[in-house]
Amino acid sequence: MADDLGDEWWTQEDNSGVSEVEEDTQPITEEQPNKSTSKKRKGEKQIQDSTKKKKRKKTVKKECFITQEGSEEKGDKESNKNKKRRKKKKTITDVLTSSEPVPGTPADLMSLLKNHYSQTRSVIEQEELTLKDSCFLSCNDLTHSVSSYLKEVCPKWAKIQKQHTQTRSVVLLIVCGSALRAIDVIKQLMAFKGQAKVLKLFAKHIKVDDQIKSLSKGVTHIAVGTPGRICALLEKEGLTVQGLRYLVLDWNYRDQKLRRMVDMPEQRLPAWSPSLTAQTVLPTFYILSLVCLFLGIWLLITVENTYELKVDYTNAGTCERCFEMRKHAINSRTTCTCSVNFYVPKTFSGDVFFYYGLRNFHQNLRRYMDSRDDTQMVGRKNNLKAPSSYCAPFDYDANGVPIAPCGAVANSMFNDSFTVMYYPTNGPEMQVPLYRKGIAWYTDKNVKFRNPPTNNTFTLQQAFEGTIRPLYWQRPVYELDDTDLNNNGFINDDLIVWMREAAFPNFKKLYGVLNRAQGPFTQGLPAGNYSISIIYNFPVGPFRGQKELVISMVTWFGGQNYFLPIAYLVTSGLILVAAIVLTTVYVKVGKKGKNMEE
Structure with a gap:
């Protein structure tokens, strides 16, 4: 009802508009009756033009929303036209789908053979491979099924299969592009094969030896397989061509990717398959x-x-007092010294290495390992006073002063000091000389760790102005070594050795190497009584750890x-x-x- 009423209303509006235009135009024609015909014609044209203009004006006034709808419809039509104009890009699949399969010709088959043997055969041998067109029986009708095509090719199949008595040979060999296609072809052979035996020759869950046994047991008339497996059987002489009379190529079939058997690239690489x-x-x-x-x-x-000797000094000897003292952070600034006696039962021959060892100290935790700033350790001015956020909360102190070096790794640096004394049987006690420099890797010393630039007038202490030492350190970084001023700052050997994190919670790190140029130590570390004087700074009570001094020899195998x-x-x-x-x-x-x- 609403649609019908609306349509009638629009027609009424249109008619009323036209009548009004006619009424307006009638007086104009009556006022000039005595003029010439030419003038009348001109007047008629003027009247028609004026009526058109008035009609347009009135339609605009009364049907404004109609024109809006019309403009929207025009816009939709134009957008649809633009959409239609956009052509889809054709893919290879679209092209192959639109193209029809072309039946194989003798020329196609011969070109396939020549291309295959072009690199392995001479020109004369390639000419001998040329076959006559009568040797090929092409299938012109693409609508044929496999059975109907084979019935035309082999009209006397029942007689031929009775005459075949050879093992390891077939009368009819069908070559397909894949194992799935071979299975489909075998299903389609039911109407053709009769009492003939059909064998599958492809590599899908079937071994070559099993197929050779199947060919040797009885007479096989038809074989359907893939090129790779057929070639493997021919090479192993499991399949012969003595009784072969028909070779059928599945030329026109295309798989899901629209590829024919000859379109599939084959690649053979040299390989060794051990038995x-x-x-x-x-x-x-x-x-x-x-x-x-x-x-x-x-x-x-x-x-x-x-040979290796370990001396645990956590709370041994006189170190028990220092062990209890280091449990409290208030006593961190107080120096504590202790000593431990030990005996070396066997002489350490050759180079002897002194290590400090820690137990139950996990340096391999992710947050602990990330809490460092390698750009600061290189000595860059911009990063020296602006440490990385990875160092938090060990990047700035309570007053906002940047820490150098920053991070948890540097803050927990091992800071015990050892003095090893030797007590010979004849003579006074003597200190065991140690090389304390050269214990770090060359790449770490010269590449990964560097001090800020200095000169004769600008000292290392001035370079570190505006920074503060780590929270648990007792000395600033530029005063780590009192005996050698060149071993201070970020290039301090003890600092570099500590900054290389260990992978396991129980580890040892190099402290020094025996100096064999003095006294009785030329041949190594002699057997006898020794003692260690320790400046006990590193606390191990909070993480229930242990500290030890490790004396070891090093061979080609290591420690x-x-x-x-x-x-x-x-x-x-x-x-x-x-x-x-x-x-x-x-x-x-x-x-x-x-x-x-x-």
Whole structure:
């Protein structure tokens, strides 16, 4: 109803508009009756033009919303036209879908053969490969099924299959592009094959040896397979071409990617496929077990000859008082000295290395490792007084002064000092001389760690003005070494060694190397009585840790570490157990003639 009423109303408005225009135009024609015809014609034209103008004006006034709707419709039409004008980009799939498959011709097949043998055969041999067109039976009708096509090619199939009696050979060989296509072709052969035996020749869950056995057991008339597996059977002489009379190529079929059999690129790379039999696997296992055993024994002997001595001084000797003192942060500024006596039962020959060791100290925590500023440690002026946010809360002190070096790693630096004394049987006590420099890596000393630039008039202390030492330090960074002024700042060896985090909670780090140029230490560290005088600064009570002095020799294998020899011995045992199990299985199962591969 509403639509009908609306349509009638629009027609009424249109008619009324036209009548008004006619009424306005009638007096104009009556006022000039005596003029010439030419003038009348001109007047008529003027009247028509004026009526058109008035009509347009009135339609605009009365039908303004109609014109708006019309403009919207025009805009929609124009947008639709623009959309239609935009052409979709054609893909390879679209092109192949629109194109129809072309049946194979003798020329196509010959060009395929020549391209395949062009690099391996001479020109004369390629000419000998040329076959006559009568050797090819092409399928012109693309609507044929496999069975109907084969019935036209082999009209006397029942007689031919009875005459075939050879093993490892077939009468009809169909080559497909994939295993799935081969299965479809076999299903379509039901109406054609009759009583003939059909064999699948592709590599989908079927081994080459199994297919050779199937070809050897009985007479096979039809074989459907892929090029790769057919070539493998021909190379191993599991399939011969003596009884072959028809070779059918699945030329026109296209897969989901619209590729034909000849469109699929084949690539052959040289490879070695070892035959895993009991005769090859079992000796390999026993040899590997022996190799790992010999390596484990050799490394174990080397580690046993590497002598190492550990002296735990956490709360030993007179250090118990210092241990209790360092539990409280109030006493951190108070110096505490203690000593521990120990005995060296065996002479350390050659170079001797002194380490400090910590237990239950986890340097491998992520937040701890990230709490440092490597750009500040390089000595850049911009970063010296503007430490990285990763160092928080050890980037600024309570007064807002930047800390150098910043971060939790530098703040927890090991700061105990040792003095080792030797008590010979004949003579007075003497201090064991140590090299305290040159214990850091070259790349760390010269690349990763550098001091701010200085000169003769601008000292290192002036370069660090405006910064403050870390919270748990007792000295600023430019006064770490009183004996050598060149070993201060960010290039201090002890600082560099500490800044290289350890991977395990129990670790040791180099403290010094024996100076063999003095007194009785030319041959190494002699056996006898010793003592350590310790400036006890580093607290271990909060994290329930322990501190120790480690004296060790170093060989080509490194220090005394039992991990690698034990790993080799355990690996040798596991391989030996596996070899014994495989040997038992082979003796019980393989000797009875059963297939070991199953």
